[in-house]
Amino acid sequence: MPSVPAAPDELDQLPYAHLLQPHTGPLRPDRRYDTVLFDGLEQTGPAAGAGFLECAFTGAQFDGAKLRRSSFNEAWMHSSRLVATDFADSDWQDSALLGTVLAGVAWYGAALRRVVFRQCKLEAVNLRGATLRDVVFEDCLLRDVDFGEARMTDVAFPGSTLEEVRLGGAALTRTDLRGAVRLGLADGHLGLRGALISTHQLFELAPQFAQALGIVVKDD
Incomplete structure (x- = not known):
C-alpha cells in the first residue's frame, strides 16, 4: 500500500481544525491561503496560481473555475463538486478528497504526491502526463x-x-x-x-x- 497521510472523515479530526478561519467570497489568482475553511465556496472565476496550506473545503462548488498552476498542501476536501475545472499543472501534496465528484476536470501535467481519494466519483477527468506518487x-x-x-x-x-x-x-x-x-x-x-x-x-x-x-x- 502506498505511503499516504491519514485522511480523517470529519472536519474536527484534522490536526489543524482549531486554527481554521472561515473565508467568504471567491478565490483570487496568485493568493496564498493558510489555515482557511472554505465552507460552501462557489468558485466560477479564475484563481490561477493560488496556494492553499492546511485548508479545508466543505460543500465547495467549482464550476468552470480556472486554477491552473495552483498548489494544495495538506488540503482536505469533503462533499464537494468540481465540474469543468482547470487544475492543469497544479501541485497536490499530503491532501485528501472525500465524497467528492469530479467531472470534466483538466488535471493534465499535475503532480500528486501522497494524496487520498475516498468514495469519490471521477468522470471524464484528464490526467494525461501527470505524475502520481503514493x-x-x-x-x-x-x-x-x-x-x-x-x-x-x-x-x-x-x-x-x-x-x-x-x-x-x-x-x-x-x-x-x-x-x-x-x-x-x-x-x-x-x-x-x-x-x-x-x-x-x-x-x-x-x-x-x-x-x-x-x-x-x-x-x-
Missing part, C-alpha cells in the same frame, strides 16, 4: 479517466471500479490494481507493464492483451 483511490468510481503518458508510482485502487480508463503510454511502477472491483480499460493495455494485477484480472483481460499484441486466438 496516491490511493479508495472505494471510488473512475469512468473515462485518462492516465495517458502519466507516471504512476505506488498508486493503489482498493475497492474502486474502473470503467473505460485509458493508460496509453503510461509508465507504472508498483501500481497495485489487485484491489479494484472492476478493471475496465478503454486502451493502453500494454501500459500495464509495472502494475500488479490478480490472476482473476489477468484472465478477464486476456482477450484485450491478445488483441493489443496482434494475437489471433482460435480453437478450431
